[in-house]
Amino acid sequence: MENCDEYKNYWETKYFLENEEYSWAMDEFSGYYDSSSPEGAASPAASKNIVSERNRRRKLNERLFALRAVVPNISKMDKASIIKDAIDYIQELQEQEKRVQADIMELETGKLMKNLANYDNFDQDLPVLLRSKKTKFDNFCDPAGSRTAPIEVLELTVSQMGEKALVVSITCSKRTDTMVKLCEVFEYLKLKIITANITVVSGKLLKTVIVEAEGKEKDDLKIRIEAAITALKDPLSPISI
Amino acid sequence: MENCDEYKNYWETKYFLENEEYSWAMDEFSGYYDSSSPEGAASPAASKNIVSERNRRRKLNERLFALRAVVPNISKMDKASIIKDAIDYIQELQEQEKRVQADIMELETGKLMKNLANYDNFDQDLPVLLRSKKTKFDNFCDPAGSRTAPIEVLELTVSQMGEKALVVSITCSKRTDTMVKLCEVFEYLKLKIITANITVVSGKLLKTVIVEAEGKEKDDLKIRIEAAITALKDPLSPISI
DNA sequence: GCTAACACGTGAACC
């Protein structure tokens, strides 16, 4: 604010006063003002260039002025500083956009931002992700992989939803890798998952999966799912059927 | 891309070749190069100004070059165009930031972004958010508010989950404001919501709410919930119990 | 006086 006064001369006093002479008076200013030409021949074609150059400078200054307008927190009115501040501002916006888009990505992917997830909150997986997560699948089949975290299944219900769907609801105690293993189980089962949701609340993990199933297939699926989940409690037992 | 070639002369051929003479050679270039001074007295103090001016121009061009670097999709290499593109880009980023922040606001408030909601996507409400959304509540009680969109409830199941929880699963056809009305219903019911989730898949809307309920309270809640949801189908019927 | 920042006119280079 204070340096507004010390620099306004350039762009508001000097600039506007000096440019007042030509910015608007460009039309009637066109011809004369030869002003001691270099080689004697005064202003046959040279003054055409002069006015063009004036216009160019004027345009450039207007642009710079406009640039200054869209950038907040301008410290110096310096031409160079204006551009520098604009660069910094753009980079700042780009970083912020990057961050926000990453957050949105995580949110859309169903993974909550880690700071919240580590605290006490919800998580979510869409079926697409369940299928695309092929990396740790072998790890699940390997008993050594399952041995790392003993999963405590508190509750398991597999109920019908309408004619073509099963709702699988699991309640576990939230521990490390519990979520991963649960996802791996459902990946292993190769279900036709319509939608899936995991919610972590107060130390408990609630997973709800809606599975497509028709007619008698539902009963088979129910058994398979229950068996697989039950097998999670005891990792050493073979996961069959 | 094509005009990169027609303008690179300014900034890469001519500019760099010409500035090569002074940008790095500024130190040893300091004193001489009188170059025919105006009034005979050659370079006592005038050439000091020259080198300063050169440095200033160099810095300005470097800044402009850097500005061009951070702005994508530069069409013209024009000095003025560079600044103009930068301005447009900044405004674009600002608008986008504004939009995204508005979306985040809506998302945190529990309202889904409209562009996504009208298409086909998911939404999610945390219990905190459900409780904080007090604005449209009266609108729901008002029959005029409910009359706008006839909700088609395809499926409704209220089942137990463990000893203390009920799982409410609703399947609707996805229409405008379906989600909002569903949320309002659950707000109206004043349940102890542990977690809630809405998923929209292939034109259908699936809402799963896990509600805290103990003992016989569960039966009452089940009836109340089913009644409220059923009332949604016919907005004119009073929502009681 | 000295530095920094500016606008100006000018010649050159390009299309």
Next chain:
DNA sequence: TGGTTCACGTGTTAG
């Protein structure tokens, strides 16, 4: 052949 853009040197003004 104009039209445009540029870098340069210069004079000037404010701090």
